[in-house]
Amino acid sequence: MADKIFRVNMSDLSASVEEVPSGWMGLGGRGLTSTVVAAEVEPTCHPLGAGNKLVIAPGLLSGTQAANSGRLSCGAKSPLTGTIKEANSGGTSAQMLAKHGVKALIIEGLPQADKWYGLQVSAKGVTILEETELVGCGNYEVVEKLNSRFGDKCAVITIGPAGEMKLTAANISVKDPGSRLRSCGRGGLGAVLGAKRIKFIAIEATDAKVDIAKPEAFQQAGRAFAKALVDNPISQALGQYGTNVLVNIINEAGGLPTRNFTSGQFAGHESISGETMHDIIVERGGRPKHNCHPGCVINCSQIYPGKDKKYLTSGFEYESIWAMGADCCVDNLDHIAEADHLMDDLGLDTIETSVA
Ligand code: SF4
Missing domain, CATH: 1.10.569.10 (Aldehyde Ferredoxin Oxidoreductase Protein, subunit A, domain 2)
Known part of the structure; x- marks a missing residue:
């Protein structure tokens, strides 16, 4: 069962693993990302400032054999609408996060230095990596290079040059099973990831199973x-x-x-x-x-x-x-x-x- 919150603070470049609050246990996907944003993001904060948080969550049944259960939800205060925004997509990231036991990945703060970063996710938590090679690259090249770096089966969430430039039409792209792209499209959420200077999130491949009670x-x-x-x-x-x-x-x-x-x-x-x-x-x-x-x-x-x-x-x-x-x-x-x-x-x- 996905029962951990992975939290990354880009202001001090720290990462932690937390228990899921009991009120969030029955939530997944859009319900969870919007609930976390409502609970933790100050409504008047600037969407591209340190106060906004990007929340990424698999669905409740992601990682199981249930049909059509592998969608990934991203949520934040939108730089386009100024309100809570959710965008979701297919790809392999939701299933991989759930198999690592991740209920949600919450990314907050803004880095102090003029640098770019990548996040590497495994069952143990998140490692923050400095990134230079992929900055400015298109999403297809990012996926190809991360496949070489972390293996073909790793899951990838990435932003293209539009996200780096914090454009309000920037999306968040997700690698699909054929190493092509799916998109969390609406609301400019790619700009939120770009503001946090995160070019990609690579999720380690795993064959771990999600526990089923019955x-x-x-x-x-x-x-x-x-x-x-x-x-x-x-x-x-x-x-x-x-x-x-x-x-x-x-x-x-x-x-x-x-x-x-x-x-x-x-x-x-x-x-x-x-x-x-x-x-x-x-x-x-x-x-x-x-x-x-x-x-x-x-x-x-x-x-x-x-x-x-x-x-x-x-x-x-x-x-x-x-x-x-x-x-x-x-x-x-x-x-x-x-x-x-x-x-x-x-x-x-x-x-x-x-x-x-
Ligand atoms: S959006 Fe993806 S999961 Fe939904 S029906 Fe189409 S291919 Fe299947």
Whole structure:
């Protein structure tokens, strides 16, 4: 069971391991990150100042065999909205943190020196490392180099140049099982990590198991839950066309954000729809079904190749496609995919950037 809080204070570069307060034991993911921010962050603090805290938490069932339980939640006072913000993503970090027994990682304070740091997480706690090599690097390069440094199976949370520059559209990126990127997108939380001068968090790979009090009952409930997900027609549509299945549906309903939100229907909707995306991926030998973390039974992600049939982007979501497509009057999926790849590398959120 995840029963430890790992706390890092960047002001004095210290790290500690704490017991989880009893009131937080039944919480995980978004519920936990928002509760910690509400309890520990002064509402009037500057989001990029020493008073803000970035809280990272796996879900309650992360690290177990429960289907779709590997999402990671990040929370802080947002530099974009000034309020409590939560953003979450897939990737391998949530499951790895939970297997190390980490209920939440809380990062507070600001370093005194003009230096950058990386955090290395294991079951014993957090080690703060000075970092120079990866500063200024895009997220793809960061993941590649951390794979060499810590091994291919380590989990990685990182910020790109946008986070280093503390842009309010900066996201927090999370390595997926194929060493590609998923994003905790909204609210500029990458800027909070950048303000704390943390370029990456590397989580040691482990095969440790999360303790289950009643394994048989858990397995039985897990099977019923997975079956309910797999049998649901919405899950099946998501597995076939990804979240981009929504383009045609929402366009038909008149709610597709188009031309900077001045219209709800886009003439080029067919060219950027989930159905078209599926056909392009199949024709180019990509993967129309893909999971953002091990144990997902829906597989709404996909690997989208370019015209040269090489990897271009993955996790090509409805939100990115309406934002960089219909809302910007772009009706070419390859162009949107190229922009998606660039933004993943820079660590920029596709929605916040496109609607800015
Ligand atoms: S691949 Fe899609 S359905 Fe599966 S966990 Fe990730 S976001 Fe959810």
